[in-house]
Amino acid sequence: MRTARPTAxxxxxxxxxxxxxxVIVAVFAVVQLTRSTGxxxxxxxxxxxxxxxxxxxTPVTGHVTGQVPAACHERxxxxxxxxxxxxxxxxxxSAAVTQDNLGRTICRPGYTKTVRPPSSDTGAxxxxxxTVYHEPGPPSDYEFDHLVSLELGGSNDVGNLWPExxxxxxxxxxxxxxxxxxxxxxxxxxxxxxxxxxxxxxxDWTTALARLGLPPVR
Numbered sequence: 708m709r710t711a712r713p714t715a716x717x718x719x720x721x722x723x724x725x726x727x728x729x730v731i732v733a734v735f736a737v738v739q740l741t742r743s744t745g746x747x748x749x750x751x752x753x754x755x756x757x758x759x760x761x762x763x764x765t766p767v768t769g770h771v772t773g774q775v776p777a778a779c780h781e782r783x784x785x786x787x788x789x790x791x792x793x794x795x796x797x798x799x800x801s802a803a804v805t806q807d808n809l810g811r812t813i814c815r816p817g818y819t820k821t822v823r824p825p826s827s828d829t830g831a832x833x834x835x836x837x838t839v840y841h842e843p844g845p846p847s848d849y850e851f852d853h854l855v856s857l858e859l860g861g862s863n864d865v866g867n868l869w870p871e872x873x874x875x876x877x878x879x880x881x882x883x884x885x886x887x888x889x890x891x892x893x894x895x896x897x898x899x900x901x902x903x904x905x906x907x908x909x910x911d912w913t914t915a916l917a918r919l920g921l922p923p924v925r
Contacts, residue, residue, distance in 0.1 A: 762855065762905055764802040765864045767822045771832045773799075773865035779840045781869075784913040788882060791869035795839070796854050798909030799867040804860030806901045812860065814895035819857040837870045848872055850880055854912070855905050856887040859894065883912050885924040893921055 765772060779795035801822070804812045812818055833851040842849060852871035855861035873881045890904045899919045907915035916923055 762798050762800045762909055763864075763866065764800045765862045767801040767803055767862055769822055769824055769863070770828050771824050771863050771865065771868070775832065775835045775865055776839055779836075779869075781840055781842070784911060786913055788874075788913045789871060790911060790913070791854055791871075792840070795866075796869040797866055798854045798905070799862040799864040800855055800905055801860045801862045804901070809895060809901065813858050813891060813901075822857055822863070824863050832865065832868065833870065836865070836868060840870050842870045842872070844872065852881075852883065855909050856891070858887060858891040859904055859908060860901060861905075886912055886915055889916060889921060889924050890919075893919070 776795040779792040781792065782790040784790050829851050830846075833846055833849070836851070837846065837849065849870040849872050852869055853861040853863075854867050854869060861867050871881055871883060876882050876885070879885055886908070890899075890908060893899045894901050894904050899921070903919060904915070907918045910918075
């Protein structure tokens, strides 16, 4: 007499299929995320997680924060002015500055002095960032510039700092400074929003005023 082999209950088979399906879905999600970021998921050089269409924000402690990237390349704007490498210097803003507290932060006289890092802090970072940007000149020829300026709620994160060569226009060290001042005035007069000004200057400081419908600096 032949003895029948025991068979696994149907519920066990269904449970096995369910586990396998969950594993397949998880693996597929990881692969898609890796493809979309060009490798393993990671944030910008300063360590803040990027959000599409929104600048990363970090706390501002009065010191330079974040890690210096490995290699960067300066770009040129349509008018020949320098622009930072967006992969290295995408622009990072202060988490403490918002549209609701402008009067207590960037629109208050003396605000930038309370958050600007000391030269003892920026000096070493400036030399390192100049090296990765392949800038040959002496440090005195460059401003260690906040892409989103402190007067627009910019952060001291390395992802917001780059070596900008000074071109010495009348009354300023470089041509970006008057643009920053004009944007600060527009934000404090509520002509444009803080977020719009931050995004415009981070995208291309040479076209920021025109992008927002503001008159050019004189």
